[in-house]
Amino acid sequence: MVGMATAENFVLAIGTKKGLWLATSQDRREWSFTGPHFLMAEIPSVGIDTRGGRTRIMVGVRSEHWGPTVAHSDDLGATWSEPEQGAIRFPENTGAAVERVWQIYPDAESRPGVVWAGAEPISVWKSTDGGEHFELNRGLWDHPHRSDWGAGYGGAAAHSIVVDPAGDTVHVAMSTGGVYRSLDGGTSWEPRNKGISAYFMPDPNPEFGQCVHKIAADSAVEGRLYAQNHHGVYRTDDNADTWTSIADGLPADLGFVMLTHPRREGTAWVVPLKADGERIPPDGELAVHRTDDAGSSWKRLSNGLPGKEYNSVLRDAASVDTAEPAGVYFGTRGGSVYASADEGETFSEVIAHLPDVLCVRAAVVAGA
Amino acid sequence: MPDITVVLPSVLQPLAGGQSVLTAPADGPVTVGQLLDSVTAGFAVLARRLRDETGALRRFVNVYVDGDEVRRLQGLDTEVSPGQEVLVIQSVAGG
Numbered sequence A: 001m002v003g004m005a006t007a008e009n010f011v012l013a014i015g016t017k018k019g020l021w022l023a024t025s026q027d028r029r030e031w032s033f034t035g036p037h038f039l040m041a042e043i044p045s046v047g048i049d050t051r052g053g054r055t056r057i058m059v060g061v062r063s064e065h066w067g068p069t070v071a072h073s074d075d076l077g078a079t080w081s082e083p084e085q086g087a088i089r090f091p092e093n094t095g096a097a098v099e100r101v102w103q104i105y106p107d108a109e110s111r112p113g114v115v116w117a118g119a120e121p122i123s124v125w126k127s128t129d130g131g132e133h134f135e136l137n138r139g140l141w142d143h144p145h146r147s148d149w150g151a152g153y154g155g156a157a158a159h160s161i162v163v164d165p166a167g168d169t170v171h172v173a174m175s176t177g178g179v180y181r182s183l184d185g186g187t188s189w190e191p192r193n194k195g196i197s198a199y200f201m202p203d204p205n206p207e208f209g210q211c212v213h214k215i216a217a218d219s220a221v222e223g224r225l226y227a228q229n230h231h232g233v234y235r236t237d238d239n240a241d242t243w244t245s246i247a248d249g250l251p252a253d254l255g256f257v258m259l260t261h262p263r264r265e266g267t268a269w270v271v272p273l274k275a276d277g278e279r280i281p282p283d284g285e286l287a288v289h290r291t292d293d294a295g296s297s298w299k300r301l302s303n304g305l306p307g308k309e310y311n312s313v314l315r316d317a318a319s320v321d322t323a324e325p326a327g328v329y330f331g332t333r334g335g336s337v338y339a340s341a342d343e344g345e346t347f348s349e350v351i352a353h354l355p356d357v358l359c360v361r362a363a364v365v366a367g368a
Numbered sequence B: 001m002p003d004i005t006v007v008l009p010s011v012l013q014p015l016a017g018g019q020s021v022l023t024a025p026a027d028g029p030v031t032v033g034q035l036l037d038s039v040t041a042g043f044a045v046l047a048r049r050l051r052d053e054t055g056a057l058r059r060f061v062n063v064y065v066d067g068d069e070v071r072r073l074q075g076l077d078t079e080v081s082p083g084q085e086v087l088v089i090q091s092v093a094g095g
Helices: B010-016 B032-039 B044-050
Strands: A008-016 A019-025 A032-037 A042-049 A056-063 A067-073 A100-106 A115-120 A123-127 A157-163 A170-175 A178-182 A212-217 A225-229 A233-236 A268-270 A288-291 A299-301 A318-320 A328-331 A337-340 A348-351 A357-366 B004-007 B021-024 B061-065 B085-090
Touching (some): A008 A042, A008 A337, A019 A056, A042 A115, A056 A100, A115 A170, A123 A157, A157 A212, A328 A357, B032 B061
Parallel strands (some): A318 A357
Antiparallel strands (some): A056 A067, A170 A178, A288 A299, B004 B021
């Protein structure tokens, strides 16, 4: 939804290591919070589905004791529902069990009810009932490369799902396995990592095995995506057939976040971290970097951010909304969440001292 | 023939209709796995909290039979007899 900010309400969902916090705002400056929801459960994924005039919040919930599940709320967290048999569970013949839901991704307006999920172990799921029940994507689950995919530090998971709103192309990114593409809506998958380095492997340019941290599509240019890798920032203009580095101009090429503008061509945000062995913002100074020319140049954005910050920002702990100008949001492992109502030019801290922030999602909803 | 009882921790009792103790009639010994199937038959969410979709006991869920944690016995194949009590306790884990 696009429109004047004053006619809209904003919803912010913050998943942490020990629960979920929700917030609403009319101006993206003053926020009213509720929470913690699911106290003491890890919330590694949140999706906000605003299609069809309904605001549904879907959360991946994971208790160390009682396991993972997906719950949803249609009343901004006042009540939560969870299907009796569970929203997401592996078929018996796989012999597998869901460990953690890493991604919940509502599909396009043109496919109402369709929600995708990425999970650990590496798997992609699709719901056609608004996220209440998910079905395993067998094409990726049965892929012959599976035995060669590895686990990153946080586990082996499909963490990014990008669906072409107008076609049948789906890109999935997994740690560690790299980017895989389907041209038939998810039936068959091929690795698409040409040009992306895997410096940590004997062959630094393998067909797959890259440690991609996040991918995002340029909403205005068909076939263009951006990737933040474990060392390396890349762009593709040919639907991931080939990738080229766009890291020049950044203070570091490591990071976890990749965000793109909801409408404008060539605009993306990253949050660089200094190095593999020194996972803090460069010089301990937190900054977001934005490109407006598809990665040819980057602008450092730190107005309103703390002078020193030694916590990192995880791959899903950042989001954009769809307002004009777009809002940019992110949270740190130190439990601070920052919001910008002007595409990152200025930030303000909207909440602090939460547990480690694992995921952040923001959305524009119809005004009251 | 006395029932076999399963005692739940308070945090799980809302998923069992508020009950702290679930009972299963038994004509003879049953395995812990069969016992859990029986007592959670009407409580699907409770069943998923205790075991994953492969049927395995979740890592930090402990089940005790006569004071012994079943992982030290025969796991879910451990036999329980009528009149015995089974305790479900979450382990102390996390930070």
